[in-house]
Each structure stands twice: as structure tokens, then as C-alpha cells.
Amino acid sequence: MSVVTAVTCPVCGCLCDDIELTIHDNKVVKVKNGCAMCEAKFMGYSSEHRLLKPMIRKNGELVKVSITEAVKKAANILAEANYPVLYGWSNTSCEAISVGIELAEEVGGVIDNTSVVCHGPSLLSIQEVGIPSCTLGQVRHRADLIIYWGSNPWSSHPRHIERYTAFSHGRFKKSAWKNYVTKIKALVGRKKVQSAIKRLFVKEKIPSAVALSNFRHTPYLQTGKNSRKLIVVDVRRTKSAEIADYFVQIEPNKDYELLQALRALVRDQELEVDNVAGVPVEYLEEIVDAMVSCDFGALFFGLGLTMSGGKMRNIDAALSLVRDLNMRTKFVIMPMRGHFNVAGANTVFTWQTGYPYAVDFSLGYPRYNPGETSVVDILLRKESDAALIVASDPISNFPRKAAEHLTENPLIAIDPHMNVTAQVADVVIPSAFAGIEAAGTAYRMDHVPIPLKKVVEPPKGVLPDETILQRILAEVKKLKQANVREEA
Amino acid sequence: MELLIKNGFVYDPINGVNGEKIDIAVKNGKIVEKVNECKAKKINASGMVVMPGGVDIHSHIAGGKVNSGRLLRPEDHYRDFEKKTRITRSGVGRSVPSTFTTGYRYARMGYTMVMDPAMPPLEAKHTHEELSDTPLIDKASYPLLGDWWFVLEYLKDGKIEECARHVAWMITATKGYAIKLVNPGGLEAWGFGNNVSSLDDQIPHFGVTPREIIRGLCKVNQLLGLPHTIHVHTNNLGVPGNYATALETMRCVEDLAAGGKPVIHITHCQFSAFKGDDWRTFESGAEEIANYVNACSHVTLDMGQxxxxxxxxxxxxGPFQYSLHTLSGNKWVNHDVETETSTGIVPFHYKRKNYVHATQWSIGLELALLIRDPWKILMTTDHPNGGPFIAYPKIVAWLMSRKAREATLKRINPKARSRSLLQSIDRELDFSEIAIMTRAGQAKALGLNCKGHLGVGADADIAIYNFNPETTDPSRKYKAVRRVFKKAAYTIKNGQIVAKDGEVLRHVNGATFWLNVQTREPAVLTAEMQRRFKEYWTVEYENYPVSENYLAVSHPITVKADV
Known part of the structure; x- marks a missing residue:
């Protein structure tokens, strides 16, 4: 039995690196400090769906083959393809991504990562507006106002609030945890009183509150000098909304309106309507007051903003709002990245090609035009003629037509699991889990690089993504050289 | 492999060679006395200029900030790209080129070593990953330490030795090369959206002043005996009237100098040489700075042309970039790094017809020409802040030819032209002075003994330019100067020809230089330090340092310090 400390959790964009694992007999038996998702991954990563042997489809059936044969077959498919797509990358290490880009360049294909279906609009907007941001520690030390917009960290990034924002403890700002506990106690007390009243006056209706107070979630004012305020904007009352000081329940697909209304209010303009996106203007004014009067504000936004109506225009408005707020106080904004290394995929793509995703090498140099060179659009136009999927499962989450086109052409899947994509693939190569069975580097949502540890040995014969890709790349280069020689 | 470069006009200022015809022999990547003439590969450099490989003391080529710049500017890449060849990787270019392209483009100009001057320690791995992906050139990076909480706290308590031990730990942990200060104190204040405006402003919450930080780190640098001086981006950068701050900054460490050796490097000095009260009364403060620098010996500068x-x-x-954003209205990226530093990025267009921009252009050249000793003023554009590094040949031509300067002067803003000191400056630099400003002086300022010269034992990093100084006058044929410095006839890295006439022949990794600073008492991980670490940063102590496997080719330099 051995204990490994400071392990980085390869689940979400929080990339908590304080996990303590107890290893026994090449297995993780105990996880300390992690959230439920972290524990589930470390304890349950080697399930019955684990892929152990490379496979090739022969006569419609997947047949087990040697790794050399699988690599050769994969290389053949890619070298012969005219316009292959290489997709995935957000759940593996930067080192593997780097090899993937070289492979894409070598075969003249398109390389794209999962941002195309999550924070792609954020990246497009950053390219238009810029982004005032920071690392998460800066929020921990300084922020006294935290906004989550279209994001439910309590469920999707369970330690985000505790490690980096409202409930974390910083140099200049203290944790709001105590306030929260007081609040909960008060809430429970109030409920008790109310039910007692109910019991006493069964027939009398309790007078309903005025419309505005319906929006006020908690009437308890923050009083502490260093306390932090939490605002949640969402279409439904999520777990995160429950702990917020202000909850703004917005009508679906009205984010853009609300953001522009806030921008107007920040600039001291008057709104000539009573409601925006279903929220009373009076309430918005209160929120804007909190925004401009804070010392340091931080807005985190999730897919609720990037993937609802308006897409990149929503993010444009959010970035502009925060930029405007910097005229009044210090304010930052940050996308809540999902996969643990999706930020890393964008980072490596950018330093090697200049562009964060959807990079097309078919002309011999990096080209970028999302909508044209992004993988979903290519598939919908039925342009690609082969695909390599690494650490992702597009068949189960792409639009049906796009997934269909993937299956119509030779498909290679490199994944630790027998996921849906692997089940319909022509070549399946099992890989080691990055961050559990393979070391490497990943980038947190705030672009801080953190090393991934190898804590257990992968099953026999199972290689890391990086090695598999290097072997495919070497094989492709060999094939190309042979072609050149033949021509000569 | 052996190599013999024959009959070139050699400019090797460190060894006192000034255009003489000498053969240079190379063996196993080093310059040697002589090689076997039959076996060695010969390069006929007759009618050509031979210089040590170029060294760039300050060029933002890697790291989180540069990458955010790449991300921010697809429009910058569309216009300029490089195709994959049998040897080279593809990439995009212009002001923030991708990593491979950066390496190739420097090598094509005859450069063999480039220093990335701003590495946020928390994101040091990112910088090193990118540097490792930058081929053909050697490189190093300076960690940003001027606003690091540890430094601020130790200097407040006057604990110089303790501070030195932690700085040593930090430089070693981040695989850094020198101590970098950027707007000392101002970046910590920027954490809450504020700034400092003089050397004696108190930094909020910390109770130290920029003056104390500069002096403190200067002393730390001396205690540790680092090869380079402190590398300072002054307070008030980009603000009219800031030449006074620059002078004050240089003066404030005057008494720490000993033995005529430099103790401070003021970087991209052009941006700190503004006179006037506002943009309307803006003018050049180059003369004042040049006068001061000419009279003292404890400063080196680079241009920031x-x-x-x-x-x-x-x-x-960060605060400067924000003011540039409000000034220009252009898109703006800000990225503050906990406990350490900040970052800002804004696209910018310098226009000939704009009075301020044209004056800035003039200030850079005035500094270079008015400072008499070329060892004190080095050539940079602060890439990409003053302009991309691919413009270096233009600067060489301006420095070597009054005619070239006049040709540009004719086309700039008339008010800037009439006020420019350049009209009254006749000085034209020769190849030896250019060699000092672009390699020898840079290597010397950096304390790199194996770079910047062609003496026996030096690294065989050599640039050959197809220009015959005997038959051609660089002052009159400045366009030819521009042309030859754009594409070196040969660029030799570690004894291998990596580029020839602008074509890259090899894709090899350059080394990453870093300091392994060993103090007598190491900055031990006490429980106290562990506690502070946990409080200050959001990553674990164990995951913080950069391990050597992040460096494609690691070149440690051991520094022993008596603290």
C-alpha cells in the first residue's frame, strides 16, 4: 500500500492537484480530497467496458489484432485519405496533442478539438473583443463579487466554489462559508416559524410577497467587510443558485438582452422598460450596484451562455460588459471549461498553428475558418473521407447526420473505453488513461499548466496516446517516403 | 563535423577583430584553433561579412502571454503563413508567429540565441513547452519577480539574504535566467485595478515602494552573482514625462555599482524616454537619457525601436496595456497571475503620419546614436511591442546610413520630423558597432561567455552576410544592407549549417539555458513556507517547479552563491 500526494485530477477544468491516492496492488483503493466525480474516475476507471486489445474490422466484425497491425492499418487509412479529420484531444495530455498536430500536418487533414461543440463561440468572441481575465488564485485572494452565468458549478465543477471562489479563503477576502451556514440556519428557522404559523392559522392564507421579493432569494444582507457576494444567472434554480445571494432567473435564450441591459445600466443609461428577459429592471439595478461597487468582480460563464440562442454574440456581450466594468472597478471574466485538458488543447493548437481549434492543413499550412474548417460542418457537408478520434466519443454526441458521415468512412478510435465511437470504428486502439496510467501536462481553465501523474501501470500492452500517435506518425512518414521513392 | 570558413571579413568585437580577413575553424560545435583543411567542409566567405550568431536580449517569443496574443489575432496570421516542407513544419507569422516559424525566421536572419523576457513563474512550464518547440535557436527566459509576494514581504522586513535564497529557489525552480522587474509594485496594485506613479509610491497592502524593490532585487542579484543584471521595465512606461522616472530608476542603484560593471538593464528604453506633460506636448527625452548614460557605467539599455x-x-x-486599450479602443486581453504578476495584450498600429508614433520611432534611433558606447545600447524592437523582429534589417540600415534615416524622415509626420533630433545627427555605425549592438554587446550584457564572439572555445554560432564592405558603402547602399541582413548567406548553429540564403536546411532543437543557483543555505521547505505556499497559490508545492523534461535540450549553468 502506498500513498501518492499532489495528484492532479483528470476530470474537469478545475484540475485540482491536491488529490491524495492510496494505491494497493496497482489499483487505487482510496481517494482523498476529491469530489464525487474525481472519486468516481479514480475508483472506477477500469470498468468492464475497458478496451484491452487493439481491433480491426474484418468482414463487418471487430477482430483482435496486434498493436503493430492496428497501427499499420491506421497509418494506411490516414495516408491514403484525401481529407481526413482528427478529432477529440481534450481528454488527453498536451504531449499527445502535440504529436496529433504533427500527424494532421503530415497527412494534410483537419485537426479539431471538442471546443468546437462547447466553448468555440467563446474563443471566436475573444478574437473579436479580447478578454480581461486572470488565474483562479487571483479570484480567491481578491474577488468580493462572483457571478456564475449559465453554469452550475455545484454539480459540474464541484470544487470550483470551494477552491477558487466564494467559499475559498484568500489574502484580502475571506470565505463566505460562514455567511452561508448562518444563512442556511436562518432559512431553516424561518421555515419552522412559517410552518408554525401555518399550523396556527390553517385557514388564513399567508400574504404573498410582492413581485420583486420573489426574485430576492435571500433577504439576509451581507454585512462583513471582507465578505463575498455570489450571483447566479440561470434559466432554472440550480444547486448553485440555492447558495447565491442573488439569483437571476432568466427566460431561456434571453441572455443577450439581459447582458446588453446590464451594459446600459453600467454606463448609467436608463432603461425604458420594466422587465428585461423576465427580470424586473429594479432588481437589475440592484445587481449593477453590486457590480460597480465591488473591489474585484469575477464572472464565470458556462455552456448555458455559449450554446444558447445567440451563441458567440452572447459571449461578445458578456466580454464587453466586463470590459466596460473595468472603467468603474476591477472585473474579470473566465469560461468554465469542461474537459480537464480542453484549455490545453486550445493552447497547444495555438502555439503550433496560431489557431485554437478547427485547423485545416490541406493546403500545407494552417488555415482556420470555423464554420468551414470545423469538424461538425465538414461532416455535415460530407467532405471528409476518414477520421481519427482520440479520447472522445463524437458518435454519441454529434448531430446524427454528422455521426452518420463518420461511420460511412474509415474510422479510427483511440480510447481507453469501448465507447459508441469505438464500437462502430474500423480500427480500435486501446489507450492508457492520461493522468492515471500515463503522465503528461494539462492546462487548467485559467491556463495554468499542471503536470499529470502516472499513479498505476496500464494493463499489459496498453500504450499512452502519445506513444500510439508517435507510432502512427512514424508509419505514415514511412509510407509517404515509399510513395516519393516510387514516383522517382 | 569540421567546418572552415575562409576569407570572410570577420567582425568579432569581443576579440578585437574588426573586419580582418581571418579563417574561422569549427569542430564539434565549437570554434577551434584550426581544423584539418582536407577533411573539413569549406565555406567560401570571400566578399562576405562574418559575425558571431545574433543574440536578442529581449523578445517575447513564448509563453502564456505570447500565446494569448496568437489566439487574439487570427487576422494577423491570415496574411502571412509558411508551408510545410520536407524539412520544416508549417506555421503562421507576422507579429506573433507560431513557435516553429519563430525559430526559422530568427535563424534566417543569422540569429542563434533569443531571450524571452517575461515568464510568469506559475506558468513557467508553458513558456518552456513553447521554447522547446522553437527550433534552431538557443533560448532562455526571465521569471517575473518584481511583484512576487515573497519578494515584497522580505524586502519590507529588510531581509535581503532571505529574499536572495527564495529568488535563487525560484529561478532554479522555473528554469529561469535572470531577474525581471516590470513596473515594480504597479502590477500588485493592478490586482485591484490601481497603479503606482512614482518610485516612492507605497504599494497598497505591502508597505514597500518601487524604489525599495528595485534596490532590493539589485542587491539580491549581486549577492547571488547572476550572470545578467536585473532586467527592468520601468514604472510609468508609455506615459509622457516618464524619462524622469527612467533616470530616477537608473540613479537609484548608482551607489550599488562597483568596478564599473553594469548593475541594471533598462529594457525597451524608447518607451521610457518620453518628455512632455501629455500627448499634445509629447516630445523626445532621448537626449537627457543619452547624456546620463554617457556619463556613467552601471547601466545597459536596449532600444525597443x-x-x-x-x-x-x-x-x-497590466495597467499600461489597459491605458493603451482605452487610448486606442482596440481589443484587450488581461491576465493577472496570482501572487506574482499580470499581463496585458493590445493590437496596435504605429503610423508614420501620427505625431506620437513618428516621434517614438525617432526616439529609438536617437538613443542608439546619441549613446556613444555601443556596448551600452543594444538593438531590439521589444518584439512584438515596437514591431516584429523580422524588421531588424530595417533598423540596421537606419543605424548604418543617414540616407536611410532621411528617406524615412521625409515620409513621417511633419511636426515630428521638424522636432526630431535625427536631422542633426550625422553618426553612422560601422559593421563592428552593429556586431556589438546585435550580438557581442548582448552576449556580454547577459554574461554568456560562450556566445557573441568567435574566439577559440566559443559556441560555433556564426552568421555570414553577403556584403562586401570593401567595395560597397553601407551608408549609400542601405537597401543592400537591409537585404543581406534579412537573409543570412549562412547561419551556423553549433557548427551545423541550419540556414542558407534564407532557406532552412535543418530542423534541429536549440538548447534552453537556465541557472541552477546554489545557495550555501538552500531555501528549505519549512512548515512556514509550506503554509505560505498553500495560501498564496492554487497549485501544490510539488507541482510548481519545472522539471527538466520540459526542456527539449537542457543547458544548466551552475551559479554558486554565498548566502
């Missing part, structure tokens, strides 16, 4: 082009400004100076 402005080029009339569209570029991407990026510095760790």
Missing part, C-alpha cells in the same frame, strides 16, 4: 506597422503589444504591465 518602433517600426511603422501593425503589431501586437504585450507586456506584463
Amino acid at each position: 518602433v517600426i511603422f506597422t501593425d503589431t501586437t503589444t504585450m507586456t506584463a504591465d
Whole structure:
């Protein structure tokens, strides 16, 4: 039995690196400090769906083959393809991504990562507006106002609030945890009183509150000098909304309106309507007051903003709002990245090609035009003629037509699991889990690089993504050289 | 492999060689006395200029900030790309080129070593990953330490030795090369959206002043005996009237100098040489700075020359970048790094017809020409802040030819032209002075003994330019100067020809230089330090340092310090 400390959790964009694992007999038996998702991954990563042997489809059936044969077959498919797509990358290490880009360049294909279906609009907007941001520690030390917009960290990034924002403890700002506990106690007390009243006056209706107070979630004012305020904007009352000081329940697909209304209010303009996106203007004014009067504000936004109506225009408005707020106080904004290394995929793509995703090498140099060179659009136009999927499962989450086109052409899947994509693939190569069975580097949502540890040995014969890709790349280069020689 | 470069006009200022015809022998990547003439590969350099490989003391080529710049500017890449060849990787270019392209482009100009001057320690791995992906050139990076909480706290308590031990730990942990200060104190204040405006402003919450930080780190640098001096981006950068701050900054460490050796490097000095009260009364403060620098010996500077082009400004100076954003209205990236530093990025277009921009262009050249000793003023554009590094040949031509300067002067803003000191400066630099400003002086300022010269034992990093100084006058044929410095006839890295006439022949990794600073008492991980670490940063102590496997080729330099 051995204990490994400071392990980085390869689940979400929080990339908590304080996990303590107890290893026994090449297995993780105990996880300390992690959230439920972290524990589930470390304890349950080697399930019955684990892929152990490379496979090739022969006569419609997947047949087990040697790794050399699988690599050769994969290389053949890619070298012969005219316009292959290489997709995935957000759940593996930067080192593997780097090899993937070289492979894409070598075969003249398109390389794209999962941002195309999550924070792609954020990246497009950053390219238009810029982004005032920071690392998460800066929020921990300084922020006294935290906004989550279209994001439910309590469920999707369970330690985000505790490690980096409202409930974390910083140099200049203290944790709001105590306030929260007081609040909960008060809430429970109030409920008790109310039910007692109910019991006493069964027939009398309790007078309903005025419309505005319906929006006020908690009437308890923050009083502490260093306390932090939490605002949640969402279409439904999520777990995160429950702990917020202000909850703004917005009508679906009205984010853009609300953001522009806030921008107007920040600039001291008057709104000539009573409601925006279903929220009373009076309430918005209160929120804007909190925004401009804070010392340091931080807005985190999730897919609720990037993937609802308006897409990149929503993010444009959010970035502009925060930029405007910097005229009044210090304010930052940050996308809540999902996969643990999706930020890393964008980072490596950018330093090697200049562009964060959807990079097309078919002309011999990096080209970028999302909508044209992004993988979903290519598939919908039925342009690609082969695909390599690494650490992702597009068949189960792409639009049906796009997934269909993937299956119509030779498909290679490199994944630790027998996921849906692997089940319909022509070549399946099992890989080691990055961050559990393979070391490497990943980038947190705030672009801080953190090393991934190898804590257990992968099953026999199972290689890391990086090695598999290097072997495919070497094989492709060999094939190309042979072609050149033949021509000569 | 052996190599013999024959009959070139050799400019090797460190060894006192000034255009003489000498053969240079190379063996196993080093310059040697002689090689076997039959076996060695010969390069006929007759009628050509032979210099040590170029060294760039300050160029933002890697790291989180540069990458955010790349992300921010797809429009910058569309215009300029490089195709994959049998040897080279593809990439995009202009003001923030991708990593491979950066390496190739420097090598094509005859450069063999480049220093990335701003590495946020927390994101050091990122910088090193990118540097490892930058081929053909050697490189190093300076960690940003001027606003690090540890430094501020130790200096407040006057604990210089303790501070030195932690700085030593930090430089070693981040695989850094020198101590970098950017707007000392101002970046910590920027954490809450504020700034400092003089050397004696108190930094909020910490109770130290920029003056104390500069002096403190200067002393730390001396205690540790680091090869380079402190590398300072001054307070008030980019603000009219800031030449006074620059002078004050240089003066404040005057008494720490000993033995005529430099103790401070003021970087991209052009941006700190503004006179006037506001943009309307803006003018050049180059003369005042040059007068001071001419009279003292404890300072080195680099130019930070402005080029009339569209570029991407990026510095760790968050408040300055924000003011540039409000000034220009251009898109703006800010990235503050906990406990350490900040970053800002704003695209910017320097226009010939704009009075301020044209004056800035003039200031850079005035500094270079008015400072008499070329060892004190080095050539940079603060890439990409003043302009992309591919514009270096233009600067060489301006420095070597009054005619070249006049040709540009004719086309700039008339008010800037009439006020420019350049009209009254006749000085034209020769190849030896250019060699000092672009390699020898840079290597010397950096304390790199194996670079910047062609003496026996030096690294065989050599640039050959197809220009015959006997038959051609660089002052009159400045366009030829520009042309030859754009594409070196040969660039030799570690004894291998990596580029020839602008074509890259090899894709090899350059080394990453870093300091392994060993103090007598190491900065031990006490429980106290562990506690502070946990409080200050959001990553674990164990995951913080950069391990050597992040460096494609690691070149440690051991520094032993008596603290």
C-alpha cells in the first residue's frame, strides 16, 4: 500500500492537484480530497467496458489484432485519405496533442478539438473583443463579487466554489462559508416559524410577497467587510443558485438582452422598460450596484451562455460588459471549461498553428475558418473521407447526420473505453488513461499548466496516446517516403 | 563535423577583430584553433561579412502571454503563413508567429540565441513547452519577480539574504535566467485595478515602494552573482514625462555599482524616454537619457525601436496595456497571475503620419546614436511591442546610413520630423558597432561567455552576410544592407549549417539555458513556507517547479552563491 500526494485530477477544468491516492496492488483503493466525480474516475476507471486489445474490422466484425497491425492499418487509412479529420484531444495530455498536430500536418487533414461543440463561440468572441481575465488564485485572494452565468458549478465543477471562489479563503477576502451556514440556519428557522404559523392559522392564507421579493432569494444582507457576494444567472434554480445571494432567473435564450441591459445600466443609461428577459429592471439595478461597487468582480460563464440562442454574440456581450466594468472597478471574466485538458488543447493548437481549434492543413499550412474548417460542418457537408478520434466519443454526441458521415468512412478510435465511437470504428486502439496510467501536462481553465501523474501501470500492452500517435506518425512518414521513392 | 570558413571579413568585437580577413575553424560545435583543411567542409566567405550568431536580449517569443496574443489575432496570421516542407513544419507569422516559424525566421536572419523576457513563474512550464518547440535557436527566459509576494514581504522586513535564497529557489525552480522587474509594485496594485506613479509610491497592502524593490532585487542579484543584471521595465512606461522616472530608476542603484560593471538593464528604453506633460506636448527625452548614460557605467539599455506597422503589444504591465486599450479602443486581453504578476495584450498600429508614433520611432534611433558606447545600447524592437523582429534589417540600415534615416524622415509626420533630433545627427555605425549592438554587446550584457564572439572555445554560432564592405558603402547602399541582413548567406548553429540564403536546411532543437543557483543555505521547505505556499497559490508545492523534461535540450549553468 502506498500513498501518492499532489495528484492532479483528470476530470474537469478545475484540475485540482491536491488529490491524495492510496494505491494497493496497482489499483487505487482510496481517494482523498476529491469530489464525487474525481472519486468516481479514480475508483472506477477500469470498468468492464475497458478496451484491452487493439481491433480491426474484418468482414463487418471487430477482430483482435496486434498493436503493430492496428497501427499499420491506421497509418494506411490516414495516408491514403484525401481529407481526413482528427478529432477529440481534450481528454488527453498536451504531449499527445502535440504529436496529433504533427500527424494532421503530415497527412494534410483537419485537426479539431471538442471546443468546437462547447466553448468555440467563446474563443471566436475573444478574437473579436479580447478578454480581461486572470488565474483562479487571483479570484480567491481578491474577488468580493462572483457571478456564475449559465453554469452550475455545484454539480459540474464541484470544487470550483470551494477552491477558487466564494467559499475559498484568500489574502484580502475571506470565505463566505460562514455567511452561508448562518444563512442556511436562518432559512431553516424561518421555515419552522412559517410552518408554525401555518399550523396556527390553517385557514388564513399567508400574504404573498410582492413581485420583486420573489426574485430576492435571500433577504439576509451581507454585512462583513471582507465578505463575498455570489450571483447566479440561470434559466432554472440550480444547486448553485440555492447558495447565491442573488439569483437571476432568466427566460431561456434571453441572455443577450439581459447582458446588453446590464451594459446600459453600467454606463448609467436608463432603461425604458420594466422587465428585461423576465427580470424586473429594479432588481437589475440592484445587481449593477453590486457590480460597480465591488473591489474585484469575477464572472464565470458556462455552456448555458455559449450554446444558447445567440451563441458567440452572447459571449461578445458578456466580454464587453466586463470590459466596460473595468472603467468603474476591477472585473474579470473566465469560461468554465469542461474537459480537464480542453484549455490545453486550445493552447497547444495555438502555439503550433496560431489557431485554437478547427485547423485545416490541406493546403500545407494552417488555415482556420470555423464554420468551414470545423469538424461538425465538414461532416455535415460530407467532405471528409476518414477520421481519427482520440479520447472522445463524437458518435454519441454529434448531430446524427454528422455521426452518420463518420461511420460511412474509415474510422479510427483511440480510447481507453469501448465507447459508441469505438464500437462502430474500423480500427480500435486501446489507450492508457492520461493522468492515471500515463503522465503528461494539462492546462487548467485559467491556463495554468499542471503536470499529470502516472499513479498505476496500464494493463499489459496498453500504450499512452502519445506513444500510439508517435507510432502512427512514424508509419505514415514511412509510407509517404515509399510513395516519393516510387514516383522517382 | 569540421567546418572552415575562409576569407570572410570577420567582425568579432569581443576579440578585437574588426573586419580582418581571418579563417574561422569549427569542430564539434565549437570554434577551434584550426581544423584539418582536407577533411573539413569549406565555406567560401570571400566578399562576405562574418559575425558571431545574433543574440536578442529581449523578445517575447513564448509563453502564456505570447500565446494569448496568437489566439487574439487570427487576422494577423491570415496574411502571412509558411508551408510545410520536407524539412520544416508549417506555421503562421507576422507579429506573433507560431513557435516553429519563430525559430526559422530568427535563424534566417543569422540569429542563434533569443531571450524571452517575461515568464510568469506559475506558468513557467508553458513558456518552456513553447521554447522547446522553437527550433534552431538557443533560448532562455526571465521569471517575473518584481511583484512576487515573497519578494515584497522580505524586502519590507529588510531581509535581503532571505529574499536572495527564495529568488535563487525560484529561478532554479522555473528554469529561469535572470531577474525581471516590470513596473515594480504597479502590477500588485493592478490586482485591484490601481497603479503606482512614482518610485516612492507605497504599494497598497505591502508597505514597500518601487524604489525599495528595485534596490532590493539589485542587491539580491549581486549577492547571488547572476550572470545578467536585473532586467527592468520601468514604472510609468508609455506615459509622457516618464524619462524622469527612467533616470530616477537608473540613479537609484548608482551607489550599488562597483568596478564599473553594469548593475541594471533598462529594457525597451524608447518607451521610457518620453518628455512632455501629455500627448499634445509629447516630445523626445532621448537626449537627457543619452547624456546620463554617457556619463556613467552601471547601466545597459536596449532600444525597443518602433517600426511603422501593425503589431501586437504585450507586456506584463497590466495597467499600461489597459491605458493603451482605452487610448486606442482596440481589443484587450488581461491576465493577472496570482501572487506574482499580470499581463496585458493590445493590437496596435504605429503610423508614420501620427505625431506620437513618428516621434517614438525617432526616439529609438536617437538613443542608439546619441549613446556613444555601443556596448551600452543594444538593438531590439521589444518584439512584438515596437514591431516584429523580422524588421531588424530595417533598423540596421537606419543605424548604418543617414540616407536611410532621411528617406524615412521625409515620409513621417511633419511636426515630428521638424522636432526630431535625427536631422542633426550625422553618426553612422560601422559593421563592428552593429556586431556589438546585435550580438557581442548582448552576449556580454547577459554574461554568456560562450556566445557573441568567435574566439577559440566559443559556441560555433556564426552568421555570414553577403556584403562586401570593401567595395560597397553601407551608408549609400542601405537597401543592400537591409537585404543581406534579412537573409543570412549562412547561419551556423553549433557548427551545423541550419540556414542558407534564407532557406532552412535543418530542423534541429536549440538548447534552453537556465541557472541552477546554489545557495550555501538552500531555501528549505519549512512548515512556514509550506503554509505560505498553500495560501498564496492554487497549485501544490510539488507541482510548481519545472522539471527538466520540459526542456527539449537542457543547458544548466551552475551559479554558486554565498548566502
